[in-house]
Amino acid sequence: MEDCKCDSGSWSQRMLDVVRWCNAFDLPGSAKPHCSPFLINGKQVGVVSPDVKAQLKKFPAVFDVTEGQNGKGTVALSPTLKTYEERTRKVHEVMETLREQNLFSALTGWRNEKYRVSESYQAEPLMALERSATSLLGVVQYGVHINGYCKHPDKGVCLWIARRSPTKQTFPGKLDNISAGGLPAGVKVFECLVKECAEEACIPESIARQAVPTGTISYCYMDERGISPEIEFVYDLELPLDFQPKIGDGEVSEFYFWTLEEVKEKIASDEFKPNSAVVTLSFLIRRGFINPDTEPYYQLFIEGMHRSMHF
Template structure:
């Protein structure tokens, strides 16, 4: 198409470099850290004297209806000190969440998963309670997951990456591109258990291959949207898949798998086709495997720093 056939918006979009698009993506997934976010208005979520999250103002108002579970004082939301054990805290919070779900108070609870995530100040700390996955954004508690970059070395020495397309029936980001395997870290489940389980369920990868995955990094970011606050940390693994092995659709969460050269993967990650946090996992892969060079990539330092933002 000639320039005469392009609108001003199209021309402006085409002029945006890959680097600028990648930086925009990174900033979007760290928008809770940026000026104008709701962070200053959110209340720290405290459990036994430790901050474990951020509660948006509209959620604070609703939690005030349950004083036997949540105490609102000095600009904080504190779980009642009378709830002393993991079991007591988990049960009390679960009762409140079921009530809010029945009242259809928050849209995120329509995606109820019956899957629990554990809540703790840091990953190395003992969990203080567990909470329904779909509700974690109401409290801004950190969610953890496992993401696997599957790749294959070609006979000519080049590297191709396995990319998954999410099923159209997925409750979040249906039809978008994803890492070969990814899954949330459920309560009382280890990282390795999650890795092996998700490999088997999503891509029919046998345990003997899955356990060859190497832990290589974490990717951390915090974003907010109209559902709540999402501090997330993904444990990143690289898995070199043997030539000739093809991931197969397992539990129906994946529509299709593609084996793409890295140039094609790189271009795709800055498009609206890629699930945003999975694009960051690929960006981390590009940095670690020297597909980006600090002498030629103007935002190299910002990429590295932005992939490891944590509250």
């Protein structure tokens, strides 16, 4: 599909750049053609870059690495690891060893938090994996993001926007949704939502439970930490006019109450965490603030928010 012609400095072009950043793994010039599928019991659950593959080859009791005729080959868990618990334990030991060797920047942000690993969200979990290691095996990371909004009598619909703490392990100081978080293994989406609302913005459970699910966004980016396919469960939460979010666990440093026009400008800037900007973009599109008759990249935005997780 041929892109529309827009000024390189226009909002449309800048926003498209953000959407494309979130899908960097699919862009020309990425390492995608050289990556190998990661398999458990013959089911693909991730994708591994050549540099990670080279290290995993050193652990033949855990990873069965093949080169293949095309040079890509596969990375599979050893068939001797038959249970969820055994796979989880053995892979964790490998990741701890790689962490001690300080080979990958992703593992410097060790979380002591496990993510589920499965062929799809509805499929049975095959193992759990340390959160910081997910990008090394290219497994799908699930999370929940909340668009917190309010209907102001004079300004119209406004959004509460958070600024991440400057000490956050990822994207420090960037603008973000009012609340968001990764989905740990064994935790339900709405349970995670209520917890994150309370911890990050001091939103009472009675209000948080009014959040409305609006679907998912999906994308796959690649940066210095590795390959990150992500699926975010997106919710809209209408907040009372007199509600003021407060800093909770210290992951947020400040909150802003902005009109949709102000928010629109910010999400196309370097100030915003890219995937959170796309979550906010989905809100603006669903509310009709951005529409196909006035936005030349409308369809490209939609496509970029719904990447297939079939590698």
